[in-house]
Amino acid sequence: MFDFKLIKENKNSKARLGEITTDHGKIETPIFMPVGTQATVKAMSSRELKEIKAQIILGNTYHLFLRPGDELIAKAGGLHQFMNWDRPILTDSGGFQVFSLADLREIEEEGVYFRSHLDGSKQFISPEKSMQIQKNLGSDIVMAFDECPPYPATRDYVENSLNRTLRWAERCKKEMENAKGQALFGIIQGGVYPELRKQSVEETTKLDFPGYSIGGLSVGEPKEEMYKMLDYTTPLMDKNKPRYLMGVGTPEDLIEGIYHGVDMFDCVMPTRIARHGQVFTHTGRKTVRNATYKEDFNPLDAECDCHVCQNYSRAYIRHLLKRNEILGVRLTSYHNLYFLLNFAAEIRDAISNDNFINFREEFYNKYKLK
């Protein structure tokens, strides 16, 4: 089953409170989804993800298709069973990675031919194939196979790509007709061209998906451009369906996305910067690996109540990172994901208490942007 309930709309912004129901449990929105590219959220265990109150995680179709293979995962009983995660999972379509990671890709109407970034082997993913892979993975939320145009791209390119994405969306829907307990989301494209965004929303909505992703943003365009596009696009979308902004997840993007009416976010950034010794704090990002923290026995973030901040110091974590000890990356990853999940929870509270605009203002007053 799949259901989205719009619980509350903020009076002074487009922010909204909602609840998604899946076979693997409920998800309160707005929500941040940790990314588990290769069937693991990097450096984290599933127990720890539950402890930091992750409600849903993301898996990557492209990576899992190549290794260990979706058929092996199906034999294991699906991705939930394989990776020991019994809460909801969303899988992307593989489209974005085919276009950003793979070599020598050829886009045909039928699908995309490419070479694996791992071993150079020839591969093919079509809308039908992407659906078959995601059926094998058994995710609760499935993404339609789309083309995500680069930035910048000409209007012609984006329009052609958009129309292909629409034809592919229909094929995805057909392929998923018999899938049980898996909700297929359509993807809005259109680059930075308002009239194409409008066309994409209208045509995709006609296909009546249970949810919609906003794709083709956060691909290199200026932040203002992204927010402008969101501001323009979300009011055109069905307000009774969840809205997912793909690949976006800094604290500032989260709060702006929510401000503009987005319900779901994902990003590899929290765990990626963690591996480079960088952490979120209530006053901005800090590189705890730097020498300035050598004898700093304070927690990563004095205002954070996560397990890491309650038990470990910056000096200790810096030592671990400098010595390439796995625990160092474990602790920064844990804290960064906790920070974003807790941030999303605070925002939900703020919307619930009609305090979102204030909360947003306080955030900007305190959080030093890079």
Next chain:
Amino acid sequence: MFDFKLIKENKNSKARLGEITTDHGKIETPIFMPVGTQATVKAMSSRELKEIKAQIILGNTYHLFLRPGDELIAKAGGLHQFMNWDRPILTDSGGFQVFSLADLREIEEEGVYFRSHLDGSKQFISPEKSMQIQKNLGSDIVMAFDECPPYPATRDYVENSLNRTLRWAERCKKEMENAKGQALFGIIQGGVYPELRKQSVEETTKLDFPGYSIGGLSVGEPKEEMYKMLDYTTPLMDKNKPRYLMGVGTPEDLIEGIYHGVDMFDCVMPTRIARHGQVFTHTGRKTVRNATYKEDFNPLDAECDCHVCQNYSRAYIRHLLKRNEILGVRLTSYHNLYFLLNFAAEIRDAISNDNFINFREEFYNKYKLK
């Protein structure tokens, strides 16, 4: 405070049951001690170490002296506080690493000059310096600074080294006179020469330490030689003091060491082989990284009741290891340490129930040695 209580002696072997008391809690012996070289047991958190019932862990003086420095750790409140571990800690003297890792070492009566393996900087550790470092670390059990001769070594070399180690032991004892809550262990040397082992036991025992390590074994000599030396040495030792066999810790070495009257063991092996995808099972070691486990959805060890074996499959762990995902090494490290700690607990039960000889036989019937 430090106390050792001999609880029970096995009738048909030299195996014994005991209990050590320290300011940070009690330790049941025989015990395996996970190694936390750089203030972290590799890939593990302190919570996980408690979950697998680690009673005491080991820290390395040489590594911590170089990075992050014992003075920084003292500022943090000691090693327990620095690494968030409130149970007992044993630190080695740095001697073994100076002789095995450092470059260009020069052994003088005063101490050892060497170059850091990290940056080539000139360093010096004497018996007094080693004690000062360990006082800064604040470990519950401190090792005397000794010279561990290589294998093979001539009788003359071993005898000279042994006498120097005795003179150093006296200096260590003097330096630790005023240390509170830290018990200094003397170290028995003597290579594979029985009369030198005897001399070392007698002279070291005269210094009246609260515990004794058996050093200079597991340094390249054949296993039979090691067991023969143990068989000869332990009966000469004070039975009311704990006996620690340094750097030894495969399941077979544990059971043989205990058979010969040893109470304490440590070894980096469980976490080192874990990083190479190798795990202990009740039927012997298995390399779960191998292709043969690709579609094996069984746990690492069907007879293991650890968190990993209850929740993850060989196929999943193999996938993680192949993709260099941190969780892979976390899971193999967790299981391997659990395996050894649980093995030690089973041996304690067997000694307690007068069943040790049977237990040992059953182990050899089932566990395939490499």
